[in-house]
Amino acid sequence: MISSSPLAMTAFDYLQPATVQECAEMLAHYGSSASVLAGGTDLVVQLQHRAMRPRVVIGLERIVELRYLEPDNDGGVSIGAMTLLRDVKEASVLSNGLSLIRQGVTQVSCVQIRNMATLGGNSCNASPSADTVPPLIAAGATVRIVGRKGERSLPLEDFFLAPGKTALKVGELLHGFAVPPPLPRTAGVYCKHAIRGPFDLAIVGIAAKVTLDERDRVRSARIVMAAVGPTPLRARKAEVLLTGQVPTEALIVEAGRTAADEARPISDQRASAEYRRSMVEVWTRSALRNALYDARRAAA
C-alpha cells in the first residue's frame, strides 16, 4: 500500500483581501484560526510539516498598498511589509548610514527565497535568528501596525515578545517600517556567523551602528544581537559603555565582553550556549571595528 505523503497539508480556505481594511476585518473575524501568508517561504514549510494547521490562510499578495519603499521628506525611509527582500537588497535609497539594512537582507537564504520573501514576513515570523531584524532595530526602525479601528506604531525592538510571538493583536497587521534619517557620520554593519553562509540560519548575528561626533568620539551606538535570546536583543550596557568615549581598541574589546554578558543564548543543534556567547564577543568586536572604520570615513 502506498502511504499518503507525511508532508500533506491539512485543509484550509485561502482568502485574498485586496485592501488593508478588508484584511483587518478578516483577521478580526477569524482570530487565531487564521494564519497570514506574506511571501510564504516560512509559512508554507510549516504547513507542509503540519507545524501549523490553520483553518484559514489569508494571503496578502493582492494588497498593493503594502508594497512600497520610498524616502521620507526628512531623509528617512518607509518600507512596506510586503516589499520583497530582493527589492530591499537593491534599494539605493538605503545607502550610507542605512546600508546595514541591505546587508541584513543579503544574508537571508538565497536568490529564489529573496524573490518571494518579504521584509514584513521576516519580522512577523518572529524568529530570534531573523537576519533582517537586527539591522532595522539598530537603525531605529519603528513599525506601523494597522487594525480595524485605527493604527499605532512602536519601536521594532518592542514588536518581538517570544519566539514566533509578536505584539500584533487579533485583527491587526503589520503595515510597514519607518526608518529615521541617520545622523551625519553614522555607519552600521551586520555580521552573520553561520556554517553555510546566508543559506544557513545564524549561530550569531550582530548589527552595530555608530555615530561619531566632530572629535571622533562615539555620539551614540547601537548593538543588536540575533540568535542569542528568545527575541533579537540589544546590548544596552555595551552601548552605554561606548557612548561619549573615544573608541579605542581596548574599549571595543570591553564592549565585546559586555555584549557577551548580555546575551541569553541557548544550546541547540547549531551551537552550544557557551560557544554562542564566545562568538557574540568576537563578532561584536568585528562589527564595531567595521562600523567605526566606515563612520570615520563618512562625510560630516
Add this chain to the structure above:
Amino acid sequence: MNFHGRTKPHLRLTINGVTREFLVAPTTTLLELVRSKLGLTGAKRGCDDGNCGACTMLIDGAAVKTCIVLALQVQGREVVTIEGLGSPQQLHPLQQAFLDHFASQCGYCTPGMILTAKALLDEYPNATEHDIRDALHGTICRCTGYVKIVEAIEAARDSRV
C-alpha cells in the same frame, strides 16, 4: 465568512506562454500543479522544503522555489518551466552550454540550475563568476561539484551577441 475547507478557487496562470485556468485546492503547491495537472515534470520535487532548488521555476522572470509556493499565490502571473526554454531540436543557449560543458550528471538539479542561471543572465548579462556562484547558492548539485556548471553558465554568457 465561514470555513469551508473544500472550496477550490479559480486560478488563472500563464504557463510557458499559454494562459490556463484551473480549479485548485488551496493546499496545492505550484510545483504539484505543474507536475500533476499539466504533466510538466521537468521541475523536480527534491527536499519539498525550499532548500534544494530542484523545483525552481521563473515567475514573472524571477527564479522561485515552487515547492513552497501555493498555486493560488501566483494568481494571474507568468510562469516559465524548463519545458518553456528551447526544444530538443533547438536548445536554449544555456541548455546547449550545459550539454557542451558536461555540466549535468544525474540531471536532477539541471532544470533548476538552468532557470536560475537564465534569471541571472537576463538581469545581469555581464554577471561575473562570483555573481554566478552567488546566484546558485540555493540550488544544490550532489554530482558535479559545480565547476562545470559555472563554466557552462559563463560560456552561455559569453556566447550572447
